[in-house]
Amino acid sequence: MRKTLITLGVALLSAGAASAEERQAQIEVSGLWCPSCSYIVGEALQKAASVEIVSFDEHEDGASGVYTITFDDTQTALEEIVAQPSAYGYTAVLLDDASSS
Template sequence: MQRLILTVGLVLAAASAGAAERIARIEVSGLYCPSCSYIAGEAMKRAAAGVEIVSFEEQGDGSTVIYLVRFDDAVVGAEEIAAQPAKFGYSGRLLGTEAEGS
């Protein structure tokens, strides 16, 4: 039994060794009212536990916003986070990701 527990523990540790906190740059467009940027941000945060909006910056007339989103890539992928605003009629596009602290 101890050997089984040790084996399971090692497998879980190895699986999480490659996981890291990452920062994604996500562009969301189609924002037409003051509430839209909040709604799009909340949609991305609900993609998975631990997803956090670090900052956002309006572009041009405010109908496009670039979000910096912190997430754990072992829990959810950046593409999945970027797809969430579409549920509310906005267009999300992943611009890139980097390891946190890079």
């Protein structure tokens, strides 16, 4: 009986961990006027818990670009991540939340 309860407990804990999902999103940021701006925005995005930058694709104009990020949706809300660059004077817009389907 005890072994069954332990096995059941481990299974329930595993199921809880499985519901936490790493998500991916694309965020377009504008207002980049110098070479260090993309670095500053990257640091701002990573202030939100669990955010990792996968890539940054600068637009031809050099004043904007798209960050592809991953994050754990149990630690950070996507809205919080998108809001981070505005604290530094940049404008950020969610383009794609690839894992929301």
